[in-house]
Amino acid sequence: MTGVLARVTDRLRTAFGEPDARAAVTFVGVDRIEVLRFPDQAAGLVRYATLGMSAAPMADPTAPVADPERGPRAELLLTLRAGRAATDAVLRPLAVVAASPQVEGVVVAPGGSLDLGEPLWPGAPFTAVLVGRPDGSVPELALPAPRDPVRFLPLLPMTPHEAAWQRAHGADALTERWAGHGADPRDPLRAQVPLGP
Known part of the structure; x- marks a missing residue:
């Protein structure tokens, strides 16, 4: 585990406590990605956090040479209502999203979306995720210069139509459409909101 990932792990533990499960996923030619599971029984939530995406900065796909030090770094957070669906199967899809900067050369940033083309967990109506803005649940982690800080970006499940x-x-x-219809993006059983023009 690199120094960056050790610090990221400490930051996640400070925010959420000890994980009760973790899974590692490896892809050919890609550094290992782990997904940690943090239950929050008091709030009725389960949080999944990636670990490994921030080991290297995300490179601008148009840059001729990737800078090994400078560039945005992030880990991903998915928060869902606990006990309503078999959401633990989301571990591999989350790892796929976290590996996308290395595999596809994309920069994962707020406002972006990634479509996995298959349900996030068995029976889920969601096949894609929207990358949200950091919500403060895990403060960004400053790294020694010239490295950018690690940001913790929430993911919000979306249906194909959304x-x-x-x-x-x-x-x-x-x-805004979700808010206007009272949709809870953390509800694994939520219905798709009406989508007009």
Whole structure:
């Protein structure tokens, strides 16, 4: 585990306590990605956090050479209502999203979306995620210069139609649509919101 990932682990433990489960996923040619599970029984939530994405900065796909030190770093957080669905199967899809900067050369940032093309867990209506802005649940982690800090970005599950609507209208429009219809993005059983023009 690199020094960065050790510090990220400490930051996650400070925010959420000890994880009760962790899974490692490896892809050919990609550094190992772990997903940690943090239960919050008092709030009725379960949080999943990636570990490994921040080991290297995300490179601008248009840059001729990737800078090994400078560039945005992030880990991903998915928070869901506990006990309502078999959401632990989301571990591999989360690792796929976390590996996308290395595999596809994408920069994962707030307002972006990633479509996995398959349910996030068995029976889920969600096949994509919207990358949200940091919500303060895990404060960003400063790293020694010239490295950028590690940001902890929430993921919000989307149905295929919501993902298509978001691409056409933008992330803010979709989150406003969710709020306007009282949708809880943390509810693994939530229905798709009505999507008009």
